[in-house]
Structure formats: structure tokens, C-alpha cells
Amino acid sequence: METISFGTDGWRATLEEFTTPRVRMVGQAVATYLRDEGRDGTVAVGYDARETSRGFAEELARVLCANGFDVIVPERDRPTPLVAHAIVERDLLGGFAITASHNPPEYNGVKFIPDDGAPALPAVTDAIADRLAEPEPLPEDEHGTVEEVDLAAxxxxxxxxxxxxxxxxxxxxxxxxxxxxxxxxxxxxxxxxxxxxxxxxxxxxxxxxxxxxxxxxxxxxxxxxxxxxxxxxxxxxxxxxxxxxxxxxxxxxxxxxxxxxxxxxxxxxxxxxxxxxxxxxxxxxxxxxxxxxxxxxxxxxxxxxxxxxxxxxxxxxxxxxxxxxxxxxxxxxxxxxxxxxxxxxxxxxxxxxxxxxxxxxxxxxxxxxxGTVVQNKISVACPDHEKARVLEDLEGEIPDAVAGTDVEDVNTADGFKLQLADGSWVLVRPSGTEPVLRVYAEATDEERVEALLEAGEELVEPLV
Structure with a gap:
């Protein structure tokens, strides 16, 4: 259970951690969550083109059916937005997408999309995380059904x-x-x-x-x-x-x-x-x-x-x-x-x-x-368990100026965004999908952006 954590967009991990038993636990957690919310009906389960995705989707479908929910699945791997659209169009309880998006093939992931078709907010993912458990099937005569449908048309x-x-x-x-x-x-x-x-x-x-x-x-x-x-x-x-x-x-x-x-x-x-x-x-x-x-x-x-x-x-x-x-x-x-x-x-x-x-x-x-706008970003390696500590330390290291320009404002909505007197900015925030801190910069030319990124990296690296 400690391995399963929902980041910026679901849970992603390498296949060493993203295993069938853990995927089944996520399926059970969502089934329990929906039942606790008094919901009854159909859930979509979509999946991407990875070698393991169809199998993981089938495991989720089995868990959901064993909990009394009906399930629809596409006839082949389909884009995640098609699952979101189907949830709204068909008035479903929600849906899963088995995908690691842009990550390399040794990764996979799962995201749950609620009944409004929008990504799940923390209140939902926290409720799911609190219910992670081994599957608890109902009697067979109470099981749901699985139907293969066309999500594309x-x-x-x-x-x-x-x-x-x-x-x-x-x-x-x-x-x-x-x-x-x-x-x-x-x-x-x-x-x-x-x-x-x-x-x-x-x-x-x-x-x-x-x-x-x-x-x-x-x-x-x-x-x-x-x-x-x-x-x-x-x-x-x-x-x-x-x-x-x-x-x-x-x-x-x-x-x-x-x-x-x-x-x-x-x-x-x-x-x-x-x-x-x-x-x-x-x-x-x-x-x-x-x-x-x-x-x-x-x-x-x-x-x-x-x-x-x-x-x-x-x-x-x-x-x-x-x-x-x-x-x-x-x-x-x-x-x-x-x-x-x-x-x-x-x-x-x-x-x-x-x-x-x-x-x-x-x-x-x-x-x-x-006016011209140029933006770029770099990554600084940082283990997931160190991210919070690094950001806490960074709060006490915010400089008065970056790359020779005064810091006018600090936005802490997501990490630290340093807004500078010349209209440029530098942002440091933790990635929600990879063990890195992201450093972003925006200015009017590439040379200035590179200087800001270098300054941001020099600010963060000693803290990692």
C-alpha cells in the first residue's frame, strides 16, 4: 500500500512496482469508494498500447465485476480522452485508464476519472488511497458484466x-x-x-x-x-x-x-x-x-x-x-x-x-x-521522499535577485515561482510523475532563459 501513491495524474511506476496485486487493490479501493458513496452502475476501463496494459485492464474489470459493478472496455487500446468522453456521454460512475502516458515502456500507470469526466481531485484520490485493500468479491450471483464497446465513434x-x-x-x-x-x-x-x-x-x-x-x-x-x-x-x-x-x-x-x-x-x-x-x-x-x-x-x-x-x-x-x-x-x-x-x-x-x-x-x-516570449525547463534529480524537505529548505533560501534582476514577487501555489522586475520568471516545483524537481524559466530571449535556468539550478542543487 505504501508503494501506491497518486501524483499529478494518477499512479505511475516501473513494472517492478506496478504489479497485478497492487492494480487489483486500486480496483477494490475504487469499488469500495463508489459503494460507500451509494453509487451503483457502470464503470469504463480503458488502456494504452503498452504490452501489459490490456492485462491490467482485465484485472481491474474482474475486481469491479466481483464487486457488483458493470464494466465497459474498448475493443483495443484507445486514447485516455476517449474514456473521459465515454464517462460523460454514457452517464457512467467513472472510469479507469491504464496508461503511463509519455513514460518509457518499462512503466505503467493507472488513473481514475470520476463521473464528471475531469481528472480526480485530491479529495477523491485520498479517499481511494484510504481504501486500498485486497479484493473482496461478492457472491457470484451478484457479480456485474463486462461489455466491449466502441469508444472512438x-x-x-x-x-x-x-x-x-x-x-x-x-x-x-x-x-x-x-x-x-x-x-x-x-x-x-x-x-x-x-x-x-x-x-x-x-x-x-x-x-x-x-x-x-x-x-x-x-x-x-x-x-x-x-x-x-x-x-x-x-x-x-x-x-x-x-x-x-x-x-x-x-x-x-x-x-x-x-x-x-x-x-x-x-x-x-x-x-x-x-x-x-x-x-x-x-x-x-x-x-x-x-x-x-x-x-x-x-x-x-x-x-x-x-x-x-x-x-x-x-x-x-x-x-x-x-x-x-x-x-x-x-x-x-x-x-x-x-x-x-x-x-x-x-x-x-x-x-x-x-x-x-x-x-x-x-x-x-x-x-x-x-513581444517575444521564450520558455524552457530543466530537471534536477531528486528522490520523491526528499522533495518536500528540499522545498522546505528552499523557502529559507529565496534570493533577493536572480541572474542580476530583483525578485518582485514569490508565488507559492505550486513550488516557488520567482517573478522578476523585468517581467521574466523562474519556477521550481516537484514533478508529480518522476523523481525530479523541475526548473522553468521565461524571458524575452533564449540567452536570458538559459541564464535564469542556470541560476535556478544553482539555487536548488545544493539542497538536494
Missing amino acids: PHADAALERVDEITGSTDLSGLTVAYDAMHGSGRGTTDALLERAGASLELLRCERDPEFGGGAPEPAPENLETLIDLVTDDATDPDLGVANDGDADRLAIVTPERGYLDENLFFAALYDYLLEGDSGPAVRTVSTTFLIDRVADAHGEAVHEVPVGFKWVAQGIAEHDALVGGEESGGFTVRGHVREKDGVLMALLAAAMHAEEPLDERVDRLLEEH
């Missing part, structure tokens, strides 16, 4: 409808999109949605490979070199590149001029686009660019800053009826859709935006209007 219908509402018409005919599934669960889902909208496709890594080609299904620039070369080469056809992470809840965008489009810049372009036809605030995490705030100011809107973790973004969207919510790691959703990050929906919306006006042109215009 209903989600695709909803995504097309929502993007139609936003854009006026989702017609991607004439647009060629290069799609990189990174061997993950977006294959046959994201590309199928884009094709249904009329786009021509060039596919990369759209075959299932539980080892993800020997790497991690993380859509970072260094892992998307083939996609970037394809889209930026004048001799090739793609107008736009899209990639998903392993469970397709996040996305990366590649444009002809910029290559890899920084997620912060895409978020700003997305919000600016949405505000052309609608109104409302944005919700962003503490690690996401202030450029969102500048876009909001230009339109007379507000921005609400929340801790890192899409559960906080989703909560902020609900509290403020936000038009959009997102994070610098490529997770976004929009008003009128499920409050879970959705890399499938966003791939369609990004392509529709690009079909109307090239994303490079919109970003150029935003930067000309609001």
Missing part, C-alpha cells in the same frame, strides 16, 4: 460537432497533415478523425509497438525529428505536423516555418483564435507563459493561474466558465467539451485553425503585438 462525432461550432465548418479538404502517433494509442483514432474531416494524411509510427521504438512516447522536439524534417522540407507535401503522446491526451504541433511549435505559443494562438468568435477567461498552470495574459488583456478578458496538473485546470474551467484551459506540456481542452486534456480533439481544432490561417502567421502577429 462517439468521441469523433462529438469532436467534429464541437469544432464545427467553433470554426463554422470543419472542412480540411486541401490540407495535408503529417501525423506521428509515436506507436501510441492515437493511431487509428487521431488520424481517422482528421481524415474524416477531409484532410490528406502522411502517417508516421502508426503501427502498434509496445516498446515505442525503444524510446519514450513523449512528443518533444528531440523525439520528432522525422516529422519536423518532413514538414519543414519545401520539397514535401505536409502543410502541418501533429503528434500525440502515448495515450494521446497531449499533442505537439509542427509548422513549416518554425518546425516544432512551442506549446506556449500554440496555447496563445489557440486562445486568440477562440476569442475571435467567443468570449471568456483562460485557465493556465503556473508553469505556462504570461503571453496568455497579454492575449487576454488585449481582449478585456481574465486569466486564472492554477498549480501544475490538469485536475487544477479542469477545476478552474468549471469555477470560471473558462473558454479554454491548458498547460505548457501540451494538454488542452475547450469550453463545451469534456474537462480533460484531449490531444485528439485538439489535433482536429489545430488543423482547422491552420486551414483558415497558417499558424505561423497568427503566431508572428501575436509576437509582434505582445
